[in-house]
Amino acid sequence: xxxxxxxxxxxxxxxxxxxxxxxxxxxxxxxxxxxxxxxxxxxxxxxxxxxxxxxxxxxxxxxxxxxxxxxxxxxxxxxxxxxxxxxxxxxxxxxxxxxxxxxxxxxxxxxxxxxxxxxxxxxxxxxxxxxxxxxxxxxxxxxxxxxxxxxxxxxxxxxxxxxxxxxxxxxxxxxxxxxxxxxxxxxxxxxxxxxxxxxxxxxxxxxxxxxxxxxxxxxxxxxxxxxxxxxxxxxxxxxxxxxxxxxxxxxxxxxxxxxxxxxxxxxxxxxxxxxxxxxxxxxxxxxxxxxxxxxxxxxxxxxxxxxxxxxxxxxxxxxxxxxxxxxxxxxxxxxxxxxxxxxxxxxxxxxxxxxxxxxxxxxxxxxxxxxxxxxxxxxxxxxxxxxxxxxxxxxxxxxxxxxxxxxxxxxxxxxxxxxxxxxxxxxxxxxxxxxxxxxxxxxxxxxxxxxxxxxxxxxxxxxxxxxxxxxxxxxxxxxxxxxxxxxxxxxxxxxxxxxxxxxxxxxxxxxxxxxxxxxxxxxxxxxxxxxxx
Amino acid sequence: xxxxxxxxxxxxxxxxxxxxxxxxxxxxxxxxxxxxxxxxxxxxxxxxxxxxxxxxxxxxxxxxxxxxxxxxxxxxxxxxxxxxxxxxxxxxxxxxxxxxxxxxxxxxxxxxxxxxxxxxxxxxxxxxxxxxxxxxxxxxxxxxxxxxxxxxxxxxxxxxxxxxxxxxxxxxxxxxxxxxxxxxxxxxx
Numbered sequence: 184x185x186x187x188x189x190x191x192x193x194x195x196x197x198x199x200x201x202x203x204x205x206x207x208x209x210x211x212x213x214x215x216x217x218x219x220x221x222x223x224x225x226x227x228x229x230x231x232x233x234x235x236x237x238x239x240x241x242x243x244x245x246x247x248x249x250x251x252x253x254x255x256x257x258x259x260x261x262x263x264x265x266x267x268x269x270x271x272x273x274x275x276x277x278x279x280x281x282x283x284x285x286x287x288x289x290x291x292x293x294x295x296x297x298x299x300x301x302x303x304x305x306x307x308x309x310x311x312x313x314x315x316x317x318x319x320x321x322x323x324x325x326x327x328x329x330x331x332x333x334x335x336x337x338x339x340x341x342x343x344x345x346x347x348x349x350x351x352x353x354x355x356x357x358x359x360x361x362x363x364x365x366x367x368x369x370x371x372x373x374x375x376x377x378x379x380x381x382x383x384x385x386x387x388x389x390x391x392x393x394x395x396x397x398x399x400x401x402x403x404x405x406x407x408x409x410x411x412x413x414x415x416x417x418x419x420x421x422x423x424x425x426x427x428x429x430x431x432x433x434x435x436x437x438x439x440x441x442x443x444x445x446x447x448x449x450x451x452x453x454x455x456x457x458x459x460x461x462x463x464x465x466x467x468x469x470x471x472x473x474x475x476x477x478x479x480x481x482x483x484x485x486x487x488x489x490x491x492x493x494x495x496x497x498x499x500x501x502x503x504x505x506x507x508x509x510x511x512x513x514x515x516x517x518x519x520x521x522x523x524x525x526x527x528x529x530x531x532x533x534x535x536x537x538x539x540x541x542x543x544x545x546x547x548x549x550x551x552x553x554x555x556x557x558x559x560x561x562x563x564x565x566x567x568x569x570x571x572x573x574x575x576x577x578x579x580x581x582x583x584x585x586x587x588x589x590x591x592x593x594x595x596x597x598x599x600x601x602x603x604x605x606x607x608x609x610x611x612x613x614x615x616x617x618x619x620x621x622x623x624x625x626x627x628x629x630x631x632x633x634x635x636x637x638x639x640x641x642x643x644x645x646x647x648x649x650x651x652x653x654x655x656x657x658x659x660x661x662x663x664x665x666x667x668x669x670x671x672x673x674x675x676x677x678x679x680x681x682x683x684x685x686x687x688x689x690x691x692x693x694x695x696x697x698x699x700x701x702x703x704x705x706x707x708x709x710x711x712x713x714x715x716x
Numbered sequence: 717x718x719x720x721x722x723x724x725x726x727x728x729x730x731x732x733x734x735x736x737x738x739x740x741x742x743x744x745x746x747x748x749x750x751x752x753x754x755x756x757x758x759x760x761x762x763x764x765x766x767x768x769x770x771x772x773x774x775x776x777x778x779x780x781x782x783x784x785x786x787x788x789x790x791x792x793x794x795x796x797x798x799x800x801x802x803x804x805x806x807x808x809x810x811x812x813x814x815x816x817x818x819x820x821x822x823x824x825x826x827x828x829x830x831x832x833x834x835x836x837x838x839x840x841x842x843x844x845x846x847x848x849x850x851x852x853x854x855x856x857x858x859x860x861x862x863x864x865x866x867x868x869x870x871x872x873x874x875x876x877x878x879x880x881x882x883x884x885x886x887x888x889x890x891x892x893x894x895x896x897x898x899x900x901x902x903x904x905x
Binding site: 357 | 740741744748751752753754813814816817818821825839840841842847849858865867876903904
């Protein structure tokens with residue numbers, strides 16, 4: 184029965200009964216223990232059962248508590264004999280049956296939780312709920328008492344959560360400077376670099392960002408910059424770098440050259456385009472500009488005239504003052520005549536301008552006509568040149584033909600002799616040709632063989648190289664895969680470790696197994712007995 | 717033109733006022749500024765230069781140093797250039813000593829500056845993932861939203877753009893960014 188007791192005591196401890204460490208079996212249960220355990224069990228089974236956990240001092244209260252507990256148990260469906268005496272004067276057997284019943288009735292929370300599919304969503308929800316309840320349970324602390332909004336909680340003060348947004352700051356990175364190229368310890372650092380790294384111009388990274396908050400931001404940024412650039416390079420190298428068969432430096436130099444060429448080409452093209460456009464605009468604008476300027480001139484002329492007019496008027500008035508007011512009428516007449524003359528001048532000017540403009544347009548049109556003529560003439564000149572060239576060529580060809588014909592004509596008189604001579608010449612040249620061909624063949628054969636050999640060698644080498652590149656690529660991929668696998672395994676291990684830690688590691692496993700074994704043994708015994716009967 | 721030149725010479729020569737032991741600090745400070753790091757404070761040098769002098773000195777030296785790095789000048793050439801401004805040998809030596817180890821760093825910074833010629837560039841971005849668990853209409857919903865803060869540097873100054881994206885919107889954003897990246901890669905390749 185020891186195992187049963189163990190299980191019961193363990194379960195009771197789990198649901199929060201304050202049992203002494205030394206209590207090992209139900210035999211050692213005091214009345215207090217019994218009352219507390221029962222009321223806790225009842226409360227866990229049904230929240231409505233609110234019984235006192237401690238034994239009240241007065242006898243009548245004790246009696247009432249006992250009967251209440253008994254009644255609650257009976258309501259739960261306990262069949263055995265139960266009354267206040269079970270709790271106030273406990274006997275080992277009674278309380279064992281009672282606790283066995285109660286323990287069985289306890290809500291199987293853990294079992295249910297295990298049955299549920301533990302999706303990430305549910306876990307997250309539960310975590311959020313627990314966190315919120317934890318925060319709710321804690322006392323409120325004014326913001327100035329929390330360092331950057333962090334609240335410490337828990338019995339040991341090890342858990343924390345963040346409250347509010349006081350400790351939150353925007354992500355601002357600033358470029359960091361740090362010694363570079365020191366990974367290889369065997370290489371010597373140049374003197375001035377060392378001086379620079381040692382000097383105050385290279386402060387600690389923690390004092391480089393303008394604000395203390397931004398240290399981690401800057402470090403993260405610098406790190407991710409490096410990682411992403413390295414990754415890009417590796418990708419590119421794997422894709423196109425390896426296949427090109429160059430060393431990384433050569434490849435980089437080549438790429439730089441190519442990019443520069445491309446850039447300059449693009450820029451040149453754009454500049455040309457812009458030039459063409461602007462020149463076109465210029466041409467279009469030119470006429471407009473002339474018109475504008477002429478208009479401006481006209482208006483300026485008006486102004487000029489106007490100002491002159493006013494000036495003369497002013498002059499007039501000063502004269503008026505000098506001449507006294509006596510001859511007002513005459514003077515106004517005089518002034519009117521003057522105005523007339525001014526207007527005439529204006530009209531004349533206008534006419535002149537019109538005439539000039541007419542001439543200008545005439546001249547420009549004539550200029551254009553002349554230009555067109557000139558273009559025509561140049562075109563005809565070019566044509567004529569081409570023709571002469573063509574004729575010259577023809578002439579030369581005909582001259583050559585004439586020379587050949589003349590020689591044959593010269594040879595005609597002494598025909599037979601000449602034919603014989605020609606034949607001998609032809610024969611000798613053909614024999615020479617044959618010997619030459621033979622010689623050539625002799626030379627050619629080994630050369631061709633050598634060439635073929637070389638070619639084969641080259642192709643095998645190429646294919647070998649290709650194969651090696653392929654191999655390298657495969658290896659790299661495999662490497663990556665393995666790394667990935669290792670990472671996955673690590674994650675799995677971590678998960679398993681946390682799971683293992685989360686699992687209830689009770690001593691009772693052995694107790695349970697022992698009990699099961701016992702039961703099995705009992706059954707065997709019974710079977711044997713039955714067999715005997 | 718000649719007047720401008722002599723003005724510039726004068727600005728450059730202001731460096732000679734600087735005490736010897738803090739000269740490397742000043743030069744490194746100018747270089748740091750080119751790299752976009754901490755800026756030297758006038759406050760530390762208010763005994764040496766007046767505020768106007770400080771401004772002139774800073775702008776002239778900054779453009780001068782940029783020129784040295786841009787043209788990838790050797791030490792002799794740098795010293796020759798500084799000779800034109802009739803600057804003493806000691807200072808020349810210190811300048812070239814400061815400049816030499818940081819050549820690549822500053823070159824990179826200048827290249828980056830050139831790359832950032834568009835009117836607005838993304839300087840930093842920050843994101844927070846939020847989980848909407850319930851609304852006034854729905855008791856239980858689980859919708860993740862991402863609040864994305866973009867720090868955009870414009871000619872007029874910094875501007876912060878905050879957007880909240882749902883899952884689909886985020887996907888769209890990422891695909892469009894990837895497409896842009898592809899175009900850049902094609903240009904590079």
